[in-house]
Amino acid sequence: MKTIGIIYKPNLEKIAKIFEERLKKERFLVKFVTSTISSTFNGVDVSLIIGGDGTILKTVKKLNSPIIGFKGGRLGFLSSYTTKDLDKFIKDLKENSFVEDRRSLLKVYNKHIEKYCLNDAVAMKEPAQKMVDISVSFKDGEFYFHADGVIVSTPTGSTAYALSLGGSILLPNVNAFEITPIAPQFLATRSVIVPDTEEISVKTNYKILLILDGEIVGNFDFFKIKKSDKQIVLLRPKDYDFSKSIKEKMGYGKNFFTQVR
Amino acid sequence: MKTIGIIYKPNLEKIAKIFEERLKKERFLVKFVTSTISSTFNGVDVSLIIGGDGTILKTVKKLNSPIIGFKGGRLGFLSSYTTKDLDKFIKDLKENSFVEDRRSLLKVYNKHIEKYCLNDAVAMKEPAQKMVDISVSFKDGEFYFHADGVIVSTPTGSTAYALSLGGSILLPNVNAFEITPIAPQFLATRSVIVPDTEEISVKTNYKILLILDGEIVGNFDFFKIKKSDKQIVLLRPKDYDFSKSIKEKMGYGKNFFTQVR
Numbered sequence: 001m002k003t004i005g006i007i008y009k010p011n012l013e014k015i016a017k018i019f020e021e022r023l024k025k026e027r028f029l030v031k032f033v034t035s036t037i038s039s040t041f042n043g044v045d046v047s048l049i050i051g052g053d054g055t056i057l058k059t060v061k062k063l064n065s066p067i068i069g070f071k072g073g074r075l076g077f078l079s080s081y082t083t084k085d086l087d088k089f090i091k092d093l094k095e096n097s098f099v100e101d102r103r104s105l106l107k108v109y110n111k112h113i114e115k116y117c118l119n120d121a122v123a124m125k126e127p128a129q130k131m132v133d134i135s136v137s138f139k140d141g142e143f144y145f146h147a148d149g150v151i152v153s154t155p156t157g158s159t160a161y162a163l164s165l166g167g168s169i170l171l172p173n174v175n176a177f178e179i180t181p182i183a184p185q186f187l188a189t190r191s192v193i194v195p196d197t198e199e200i201s202v203k204t205n206y207k208i209l210l211i212l213d214g215e216i217v218g219n220f221d222f223f224k225i226k227k228s229d230k231q232i233v234l235l236r237p238k239d240y241d242f243s244k245s246i247k248e249k250m251g252y253g254k255n256f257f258t259q260v261r
Numbered sequence: 262m263k264t265i266g267i268i269y270k271p272n273l274e275k276i277a278k279i280f281e282e283r284l285k286k287e288r289f290l291v292k293f294v295t296s297t298i299s300s301t302f303n304g305v306d307v308s309l310i311i312g313g314d315g316t317i318l319k320t321v322k323k324l325n326s327p328i329i330g331f332k333g334g335r336l337g338f339l340s341s342y343t344t345k346d347l348d349k350f351i352k353d354l355k356e357n358s359f360v361e362d363r364r365s366l367l368k369v370y371n372k373h374i375e376k377y378c379l380n381d382a383v384a385m386k387e388p389a390q391k392m393v394d395i396s397v398s399f400k401d402g403e404f405y406f407h408a409d410g411v412i413v414s415t416p417t418g419s420t421a422y423a424l425s426l427g428g429s430i431l432l433p434n435v436n437a438f439e440i441t442p443i444a445p446q447f448l449a450t451r452s453v454i455v456p457d458t459e460e461i462s463v464k465t466n467y468k469i470l471l472i473l474d475g476e477i478v479g480n481f482d483f484f485k486i487k488k489s490d491k492q493i494v495l496l497r498p499k500d501y502d503f504s505k506s507i508k509e510k511m512g513y514g515k516n517f518f519t520q521v522r
Contacts, residue, residue: 141505142502167429168452169452169454173401173456174456175435175437176435192431192432195436
């Protein structure tokens with residue numbers, strides 16, 4: 001793990017420079033330091049992404065290397081360190097002391113597009129459009145929603161938009177997708193969890209927006225979703241534990257047992 | 262598929278008798294017709310259970326044969342026919358035209374007990390008890406709840422009590438458990454979906470009720486849960502589709518596309 005790239009959120013240039021200097025001082029080869037990724041970067045052993053989950057989402061599909069996310073303040077779900085953990089990170093880097101956290105991408109396609117996303121595919125009406133009739137079908141069944149839209153998310157995306165709409169939290173290693181309606185009529189509000197071996201078809205009665213990882217890709221009334229062979233690799237410190245992110249970000253309980261154990 | 266047992270909910274004795282007569286007329290061997298199961302029944306190719314999901318839950322663990330559920334009115338999640346489908350059922354039975362729907366049981370154990378359940382293990386304070394501190398831990402993490410209790414459910418149980426508490430709907434073939442807090446403090450209300458390869462430990466700061474498939478088994482402050490090797494086999498008509506039960510029972514959308522397709 002010798003050659004390193006750094007990608008930073010524009011307002012975090014200062015921190016990126018601190019990282020660059022420190023890494024050089026520690027005799028690592030920093031091949032690029034950039035805030036704009038326009039094409040696939042290659043030729044580094046690892047890419048450091050300095051920014052939040054949004055910055056990671058935007059850049060990670062363009063990178064071929066494993067990535068390590070650094071977030072200001074508290075941890076994000078995709079970040080492995082906060083920007084204050086530089087010393088600890090340098091130590092882990094020297095000892096190559098990481099665990100691989102592999103996340104699968106979704107493939108979203110129809111006859112016009114073939115795209116990939118890490119968190120979710122959101123099919124959603126535009127504000128001026130009427131509510132839409134949606135069919136979500138797969139080998140083992142079909143559901144219908146009269147709603148503003150529907151989200152199909154990976155376990156990674158289950159803590160993103162789907163969670164805001166009432167979805168469950170899927171641990172990253174659950175082999176499933178989560179289907180969550182957006183503002184459905186008729187109380188059909190629950191998420192449906194389906195095996196990730198299913199190929200999901202989404203059909204609507206007119207064209208609505210298709211948004212992948214927050215990026216609008218067009219207006220469609222039909223597309224399919226399946227698990228892709230493509231994965232991204234997040235490097236995590238060895239003591240990383242997904243449930244910590246949940247507890248930190250969501251106040252998901254605290255350890256009441258410290259006094260009684 | 263020649264020898265048949267019939268178990269019925271006490272208030273459905275009349276229907277059980279109609280089933281028995283018809284089966285005998287069609288030259289099947291009816292080995293027992295009973296409303297009380299006190300020990301394991303053996304020696305039949307299939308057991309018909311006339312009653313709702315509750316009757317099936319109560320009896321299925323005592324049976325060694327595949328089962329077919331018959332419910333009055335609408336379908337339950339575990340029933341395969343309504344009691345009005347006798348003709349269709351006889352036809353399917355003669356042609357042996359069923360699909361096997363296998364459901365795994367949970368094993369729930371500590372040093373005092375070893376029990377099995379199909380839907381869920383519910384750990385819950387008694388009404389006069391104070392809220393309880395709960396730790397739910399497994400290899401990949403640990404969550405804490407200050408709550409009235411917690412439910413660990415199978416995909417089968419995801420449409421039972423967990424659903425009433427805001428959980429998601431897991432298709433039967435998802436390899437996961439659902440952990441759902443009961444009346445938690447601090448807004449930690451979402452279900453957490455974990456792979457069914459995990460062994461889950463539930464620890465509480467004093468003894469509360471442990472309820473398996475609706476049956477109280479004792480008061481404990483510690484127990485473990487894992488997927489059991491034991492499965493039950495539900496026989497379904499070939500056109501059965503789980504999403505139909507959801508749509509029928511929960512008004513989960515209707516097909517708006519009938520006019521436009």
